Amino acid sequence: MKRPDWWRSDATAPFRLGPRMLPGRVWTASGCFGYGLAAHDFTAADCASPYAGLGAVVTKTVTPLPREGNPMPRLVETPCGALNSIGLENVGFDAFLTTVLPELEARGVPTIVSLAATTPEDFGPMVRRLHDAASGFRHWHGVELNLSCPNVAEGGHDFGSSPATVARCVAAARADLPDRALLAKLTPNTADIAQLAVAARDAGVDAVSAINTVVGLDVDLRTGQPYLPRRFGGYSGAAILPIALAKVDQIVRGTGVPVVGVGGIATVEDALKFFALGAVAVQVGTAQMRDPFAAARVAAALGQWSSS
Template identity: 40%
Template sequence: MKGLYCPLAHSRPDIHRDSEVNSVFDSIQIRSRTIQSLTTTDYSMDLSVNIGKLKLKNPVMTASGTFGYGEEYADFVDLNLLGGIVVKGISLKPMEGNPAPRICETPCGMLNAIGLQNVGLKTFLRDKLPYLRNFDTKIVVNILGNSVQEYVRLAKTLVDTGVDGIELNVSCPNVKKGGMTFGIDPRSLAKLITAVKRTVSSTVLITKLSPNVSSIPDFSRVAEDAGSDAISLINTIPALSIDTETWKPRLANVTGGLSGPAIKPIALRMVWEASQAVSIPVIGIGGITNALDALEFLLAGASAVQVGTGNFLNPKATIEIISGLAAYLRRKNIQTIGDIIGGMKGTKSGHNPDH
């Protein structure tokens, strides 16, 4: 340890044995073992799922806005292993986003008000999409607009380049126009989905629902009836945090969207309600950080999951979840992940999701 600053030399302990190092390491070692075995033996497990016509090699996708354009994670994750990548929301023109501070931490969660900062369609097609195309994974592009025409133009251009899926962002809480205005009004939502679906025809269209509505089943059915091939939920929950020293909101935008483990039980309830209400595939999002979280969403009826804030805590979260799911199937002696979907037991005499 030559050259280190240590004014109280006697306070430096001897190097500890590895066994004394706390449990963080144990879990990391276990994880790396399971990843190893996944790449060798666990391919016998069938993790593949279908989102409409879109076949994913496993049910683990990334949530829009938390995985950049994929390249940000290349140091940590073999992108080929992912079921799918949902890229940061793209608008026709670049958007510069909201002033700082844009994020703050809250207990077991975080608020963000990024404001949909993105490079815009042209740069995405020129600089970002070709990179993503190098990988053997499905590319879903999250799109956002201020009008039906804008969404249609985005969807058409993207589908023409051969992306695997389109996710409609109608639920961002952090912008003034567009975004959530479509997500919380059933009539404009139906109109938007119908128009976009007509344009994208055979490409899978996923509608990302807002949790900020009175009835998830109602909005899920609106999406299904209007022609959406799948729904994904939930987006973040509008929330507020205040600094008690300065009496100011902790975000420059005042409010932001809450994400992370704090919202998982809410998301899980909503995913369950949605999957009861519709027959199209549901993609579960909300506070997923490990394989057990993902399993809960699958049991609640989700056909796939998206990992969001979990990527920030642990950039390897997605691949650890994939290996964890394979290990779970093996332990439970289940051949295919499809057998888990919607498998929650003991709900017959329980709560009616419609009320």
């Protein structure tokens, strides 16, 4: 597409987010690009690398201990999106810190580490150890708190739907993260997402990421049962783009809290809609699963306008 008249920014230029300069405004979303290492040798005719122009790779969410995740099947494709119930399968914080993060640093991948925990107080020790182990890393730019994964419930409630719990998580992480960006990823499965954003800002985040997946369910008509063993999954992909735009708008207009827009972005047009509403950056998620170059293509399309 041609550059819209209202678009004046350069999404591939460095920008400040809290205490940190990020290399660009197009990122990959957590859970959709692994730890950011699986595609390091991939090539394409029309794009230099899956990492070209990216401001950050937000890693797959890491938890204090390794997790095996949920039973199969874990994915259901729908006509305009997908349901997932992966269950935060990950290598655990220790292995991430000793093997994954150093490799991301060595490869020069701009990294934001996604963390989840079962209590707010668990975030503090992880962030402290990150800070101690990686304070000299040039490419580790920050932490995104995954407060909204609908597959890991605490007491039957969504972990991140309470403003008070969000504030406790953010405060626990902020105390030990003085020089990197801190983000909280918010759930859309709540009546008032703006309230969550305000709680996160007041407790110290530099921005909120909105949105995580929408709770969904699909039924296998051959059995009359839900496809997913845990019944519900996180709905993502093209179908949730208008939901994400509405939530971002509620936060930006209602609170002024800086927002990183995420939800259904596959193209530069999708990304521009979030920027038009005032998002400071965007994340490409589900589209990254079918095209490892999806975010890089969005960044390239935005970047060409900076020199034109």
